[in-house]
Amino acid sequence: MSLRERSPGGAVEAGEDAAAAALLAEPDGPDRCLSLLPWDRFSAWLHCVCVVGFDLELGQAVEVIYPPHSKLTDKEKTNICYLSFPDSNSGCLGDTQFCFRFRRSPGRKVSLCCVLDQLDRDLPVYLKKDPAYYYGYVYFRQVRDKSLKRGYFQKSLVLISKLPYVHVFRTILKQIAPEYFEKSEAFLEAVCSDVDHWPPPIPGKILHLPIMGIIMKLRIPTYRDKPGTTPIVQNMHQADAQISVALPTVHEVDLFRCFCPVFFHIQMLWELVLLGEPLVVMAPSPSESSETVLALISCISPLKYCSDFRPYFTIHDSEFKEYTTRTQAPPSVILGVTNPFFAKTLQHWPHIIRIGDIKLPGEVPKQVKVKKLKNLKTLDSKPGVYTSYKPYLNKDEEIVKQLQKGVQQKRPTEAQSVILRRYFLELTESFIIPLERYVASLMPLQKCISPWKSPPQLRQFSQDDFMKTLEKAGPQLTSGLKGDWIGLYRHFLKSPNFDGWFRSRQKEMTQKLEALHLEALCNENLVFWSQKHTEVETVDLVLKLKNKLLQADREQLPVKTDTLKKLQTHINDIILALPDDLQDILLKTGTT
Amino acid sequence: MALRELKVCLLGDTGVGKSSIVWRFVEDSFDPNINPTIGASFMTKTVQYQNELHKFLIWDTAGQERFRALAPMYYRGSAAAIIVYDITKEETFSTLKNWVKELRQHGPPNIVVAIAGNKCDLNDVREVMEKDAKDYADSIHAVFVETSAKNAININELFIEISRRIPSTDTNPPSSGKGFKLRRQPSVTKRSCC
Numbered sequence: 001m002s003l004r005e006r007s008p009g010g011a012v013e014a015g016e017d018a019a020a021a022a023l024l025a026e027p028d029g030p031d032r033c034l035s036l037l038p039w040d041r042f043s044a045w046l047h048c049v050c051v052v053g054f055d056l057e058l059g060q061a062v063e064v065i066y067p068p069h070s071k072l073t074d075k076e077k078t079n080i081c082y083l084s085f086p087d088s089n090s091g092c093l094g095d096t097q098f099c100f101r102f103r104r105s106p107g108r109k110v111s112l113c114c115v116l117d118q119l120d121r122d123l124p125v126y127l128k129k130d131p132a133y134y135y136g137y138v139y140f141r142q143v144r145d146k147s148l149k150r151g152y153f154q155k156s157l158v159l160i161s162k163l164p165y166v167h168v169f170r171t172i173l174k175q176i177a178p179e180y181f182e183k184s185e186a187f188l189e190a191v192c193s194d195v196d197h198w199p200p201p202i203p204g205k206i207l208h209l210p211i212m213g214i215i216m217k218l219r220i221p222t223y224r225d226k227p228g229t230t231p232i233v234q235n236m237h238q239a240d241a242q243i244s245v246a247l248p249t250v251h252e253v254d255l256f257r258c259f260c261p262v263f264f265h266i267q268m269l270w271e272l273v274l275l276g277e278p279l280v281v282m283a284p285s286p287s288e289s290s291e292t293v294l295a296l297i298s299c300i301s302p303l304k305y306c307s308d309f310r311p312y313f314t315i316h317d318s319e320f321k322e323y324t325t326r327t328q329a330p331p332s333v334i335l336g337v338t339n340p341f342f343a344k345t346l347q348h349w350p351h352i353i354r355i356g357d358i359k360l361p362g363e364v365p366k367q368v369k370v371k372k373l374k375n376l377k378t379l380d381s382k383p384g385v386y387t388s389y390k391p392y393l394n395k396d397e398e399i400v401k402q403l404q405k406g407v408q409q410k411r412p413t414e415a416q417s418v419i420l421r422r423y424f425l426e427l428t429e430s431f432i433i434p435l436e437r438y439v440a441s442l443m444p445l446q447k448c449i450s451p452w453k454s455p456p457q458l459r460q461f462s463q464d465d466f467m468k469t470l471e472k473a474g475p476q477l478t479s480g481l482k483g484d485w486i487g488l489y490r491h492f493l494k495s496p497n498f499d500g501w502f503r504s505r506q507k508e509m510t511q512k513l514e515a516l517h518l519e520a521l522c523n524e525n526l527v528f529w530s531q532k533h534t535e536v537e538t539v540d541l542v543l544k545l546k547n548k549l550l551q552a553d554r555e556q557l558p559v560k561t562d563t564l565k566k567l568q569t570h571i572n573d574i575i576l577a578l579p580d581d582l583q584d585i586l587l588k589t590g591t592t
Numbered sequence: 593m594a595l596r597e598l599k600v601c602l603l604g605d606t607g608v609g610k611s612s613i614v615w616r617f618v619e620d621s622f623d624p625n626i627n628p629t630i631g632a633s634f635m636t637k638t639v640q641y642q643n644e645l646h647k648f649l650i651w652d653t654a655g656q657e658r659f660r661a662l663a664p665m666y667y668r669g670s671a672a673a674i675i676v677y678d679i680t681k682e683e684t685f686s687t688l689k690n691w692v693k694e695l696r697q698h699g700p701p702n703i704v705v706a707i708a709g710n711k712c713d714l715n716d717v718r719e720v721m722e723k724d725a726k727d728y729a730d731s732i733h734a735v736f737v738e739t740s741a742k743n744a745i746n747i748n749e750l751f752i753e754i755s756r757r758i759p760s761t762d763t764n765p766p767s768s769g770k771g772f773k774l775r776r777q778p779s780v781t782k783r784s785c786c
Contacts, residue, residue, distance in 0.1 A: 179665060186658040190631020197633065210634035213601075213651060213665035242669025243599045243649065 039067060042196040044119075047134060047160040048072065049188055052084040054154045060085050066188045072160075073105040075318055076134075082316035084138050084156040086286055087339040096140045097173060098286035099166055099294070100312040101133050103319065121556055122203040124223045125304040125504060127251060129162045133308075136160055137169035138286070139177035155181065163201065165250040166294060168218060175245075176212055215244040227302045227425055251298075255424075256403070256416035258295035261355040261383050264400065265370065266299075268391045270424060271488065272351055274300050274431070276307050276495040277389070278330035280346050281353045282337055286312045288355060289336030296334055299424045303432060306500030309334040315341055332496050351387040392491070393483035399423045430479035431488070432501075437473060438466045439505050446516070451524050455517040458509055461502065463493055515559045518548055522563050526570045527577060535582070538574060542586055545571050595638070595645040598758060601666040603691045604676035605684040606655030609710040612741035613676060614652045617751060622742050629654040632666050641755035648751065664698060672704040672754045679709045679738060682719040692732055704757040706735035708750055713740040 048070035053063045060081040065072065072080070083100040086092045120128050137159040145153040157177045159169050180187050194211045201207070204222040208215050259266050272279055273296050281296070283289035290311030297305040310317070313335040317323075323331055324345045337346075346352070371386045399420075406416050444456040467486065475485050492498050526545075530538040549567060552559055575586045602610040611626050611633065618637045631654055638647040651666040653659065667673055675691045677684040688707065695703060707729045709720060722738055729736030735753045739746040 179662075183661045184658065186631070187662060190654070190659060190662055193630040194632075194634070210651075212662070213632070213668060215634075215649060240669055243597060 039069075039196060041198055041200065042067070042192060044200045045161065045163065045195055045198060046192075047162065049192060050080055050084070050156075050158040050160060051188075052081055052156040052158055054085070054150065056149055064185070064188065066192055075105055076102070078316070079103075079318055080136060080158060080160070082314050083136055083312060084158045085140065085154070086142075087312075087314040087337070092140065092142055092285055094141070094143065095178070096138075096142075096285065096287050097170055098138050098140070098290040098312055099169070100136045100138070100286075100290065101310055102136065102317070104132055104134055118556070119200060119202055122222045122224075124221055124225070124227075124302060126298070126301050127164060127221065128304070129164070131162070134160050134162060135164060135166075135169075137166070137173060139173040140286075141177070141181055153181075157181075165201075165220070167247060167252060168216070168250045171216060171245065171247060172211060175214060179212065214242065216247060217244060218247040218250055220250050227429070252417075252421075253291050253294045253298065254413060254417055255295050255298070255420045256413050258292050259420065262353055262385055263403070265385045266399070266420070266424075267393065267396055267427075268370070268385070268387075268389065269296060269353070270299050270427060271391050271393065272387075272389065273297065273305060273334070274303070274428075274495075274497060275488075275491050276305075276332040276497050277351055278332060278349050279334045279351045279353065280337060280342065280349050281335070281355065282342060283355050284338065286336075286338055289338055292353070292355060293334050293336040300428050300497070301425065303428055303497060304500060304504075305334075306496045307332040307334070311336045313337050315339055315345075351385070351389060353385050354383050356383040391483070392488035393481050393485070396423075396427075396481055427479065427481075430475040430477075430481075431485075431492075433478060434470055434474050435466070435489075435501075436505075438469050439502070439509075443509055444513070449513070449516050449520050451517070451520040455510075455513045458506060458513070463490075466493075511555060511557050514551070514555075515557045515563075518552060518557065518559055518567065519563050521545070521548070522566045522570065527573045530574045530577065535578070538578065539582070539586065542571060542574055593640070593643060593645050595647055597647045597649055598671040598754075599649045599651065599669050600672045600674065600754065601632075601651040601653060601663075601670045602674045602676060603653055603663065603667070603695075604655060605678070605681075605687040606657075608655065608676045608678040608681070608684050609741050610655060610674075610676045611652050613674070613708060613710060613739060613747060613750075614650055616741040616744055616747045618650070620744070622744075624742075628656060631659055631662060637751075639751065639755065641752070644760075646755050646758070663694070667695060667699050667703070670700060670703055671758055672706060673699065674706045674708055674750065674754070676708045676710050677720065677725075678711050679720045679722075679725075680711055680714050680717045685720045685725065689728075692734075702759070704735065704754055705732065706737075706750060706754055706757075708746075709736075709738040710741060712738040712745060713743045 049064075049066045050062050050072075051064040052060055055061045062072075062077050062081060079102045083102060086096070138156050139158075140154075140156045142152055142154045144151065157173060157180055159173065161169065163169075176187075176191055180191075191212060198209050199205075199207055201220055203220045204224070206217060206219050208217055210216075259269075262269065279296065281289050281292045283292060293309055293311040297309050308331075310319075310333065313323075314320075314337070323333060323335065326348060330346075330349045335346075370389075371382070371384045402419060403416055406419065439461070442459040442461065444458070448456045467489070470486065470489070475481075526541070530541060533541075545567060549564065549571075551557065552564060575583050578586065602614060604610055606628065611629055612622060614633075614635055615626070616622055618635045629652060633652045635650045635652065636647060637650070638645055640646075651670075653663055653666050673691075673695055675688050677688045692705065695705060707725065709722065709725050725738075726736050735750070735757060737746045737750050737753070739750060741747060
């Protein structure tokens with residue numbers, strides 16, 4: 001296979017913003033590293049492609065894995081088999097698309113991780129990869145075929161990837177799967193070869209991805225994007241789908257369509273997701289269950305949903321026992337299921353969403369009450385939210401009215417989704433801003449940073465102190481919603497989502513402190529200092545500085561490249577002032 | 593200046609030099625040991641033609657038989673197809689005629705067909721006469737050139753001729769509401785060959 005760049009400047013083009021231009025200008029950017037070996041580019045996007053079929057004797061079986069050298073453990077294969085097919089007789093005649101998520105078997109070497117980590121760094125938190133999980137994107141076809149013994153053709157084409165870009169993979173499958181089912185095995189080879197020539201999934205750039213005769217144009221968001229604004233990828237003037245498709249998003253689902261069946265409870269669902277409450281979605285088919293679960297976890301964006309979530313979960317899943325046990329309280333997870341068996345297995349769960357077929361907009365259900373859990377007996381139960389949860393916040397009637405009006409005026413679902421997404425975003429931001437503000441105040445003052453001492457520590461998070469700030473600088477500044485905000489915060493501080501959020505803030509701030517410390521060091525006259533100290537102390541300083549440089553590189557500390565260069569110069573100057581024999585030793589130690 | 597994206601596919605028997613032609617056009621280089629293409633490879637090049645920029649989206653398909661069934665995905669929506677044969681191999685010219693038939697039956701209605709007789713540097717071992725090929729091309733109103741990717745003969749000319757043949761307004765349904773500029777002179781139709 002040819003390793004040469006096929007499309008210099010063709011397949012990757014700079015986005016509008018300066019950040020993207022800067023990335024492109026970086027000569028040693030990840031783009032270059034990734035062109036090293038065949039399949040490296042492929043693995044940046046996909047782990048593998050599987051074909052899952054139904055064997056009369058064996059049941060579901062992975063028929064093909066491509067590329068052939070891809071590794072999947074037996075457990076992973078079993079999970080993929082069951083998760084790639086509808087779990088029960090849920091009909092699904094024709095073509096169905098859905099997605100699932102499963103745990104990776106531990107102890108696998110992760111190749112390429114450093115390069116991909118760099119790409120990961122620029123992503124918004126909610127799109128960062130979770131190395132413990134894979135996503136499976138499924139295109140399932142079930143059609144009557146009298147020539148087959150079973151009477152039906154049943155097959156799934158499945159893309160396995162670490163990336164949560166549901167809309168991208170959905171679009172790819174829609175493009176390739178129908179052709180695949182009619183064509184030969186060489187088809188998969190061609191698809192994988194296409195993917196292996198893609199530019200890496202760099203956030204913030206307009207990417208042009210050629211696949212089986214069309215070009216997909218898309219842009220992966222970065223953490224620098226203002227939340228709620230997505231720079232739309234513009235299609236060229238010809239809107240010809242046979243030449244190219246421009247994707248408006250890489251990861252978003254049609255929020256309004258998903259929430260339509262439980263329209264009146266969206267705000268309560270937001271609270272339940274925010275608090276990481278155990279939640280199960282019982283749906284008639286995997287596509288509805290997976291879309292609804294993804295819609296739920298995305299409603300607290302830009303916060304990352306930190307617990308496990310399974311857009312589609314079956315009784316054969318390797319975590320079935322772990323998640324359904326009655327000996328412990330239900331875990332903080334969101335599950336999407338279709339098998340009626342779960343109505344019994346998960347009877348003890350505190351919050352259950354039952355959805356019927358997702359209806360076309362225009363059929364928004366009438367005002368409905370939250371249903372009592374004891375009324376949920378079987379999957380025949382009526383659609384709705386079954387819970388005894390009492391929301392902390394008062395209901396926002398405005399959004400309900402606004403969306404209802406939209407339905408009456410036949411506003412397109414895309415527009416309804418935008419309104420709904422904005423509503424969730426404002427709610428989440430109103431909630432999180434006081435926390436951001438308080439946590440920022442835990443940062444030590446600039447004057448506490450001394451080049452000759454270790455960087456100062458962050459101050460401890462104190463729940464009481466934080467609660468005190470709410471009176472003056474609480475969510476009331478940005479949200480008109482009344483209710484028990486304090487109670488909501490108290491509950492949230494105990495949740496996995498707070499834990500995950502706080503950890504990432506802590507990490508960022510600690511790195512910032514390290515970076516400031518490094519800059520303080522650079523601004524000292526280090527050579528002068530070393531002249532006034534003993535040789536042992538000078539050697540110690542050199543080793544410490546070298547370590548700092550290594551750390552800055554390893555942890556990608558937010559320092560300017562100038563600072564690093566300056567520090568390197570300092571180190572060299574100090575070493576040059578030392579006796580020759582020491583110079584040799586010091587120049588050899590470390591990486592520099 | 594208006595930028596137009598033009599999908600172009602290359603078809604033809606295995607080993608006739610489809611990838612080499614694309615490589616010469618895009619990169620202006622030649623590699624005698626180029627690997628067989630898997631599925632199709634994709635490259636782009638933008639050239640100016642009169643007062644338009646033509647961005648060629650070039651799908652260079654695999655000549656191997658096992659990828660034969662994939663071809664429709666590549667010529668679907670194409671503004672032009674370049675069918676390549678090897679002037680030193682008679683049978684590649686027969687394959688070419690089959691491609692023309694297939695495009696007639698299943699290809700886009702207004703597709704510009706260009707025929708490239710490649711490896712014209714190997715005149716001593718020629719099996720297909722230039723005149724025969726030219727007559728055939730004329731009979732189906734196709735562009736015709738003999739090319740050498742190796743010696744960079746007629747490669748750019750091939751694409752210029754394609755630009756010339758592409759109708760000046762979109763053949764594809766244009767996105768609605770787009771105003772367009774003053775009418776250009778209709779492009780010079782059918783200048784037989786270079």
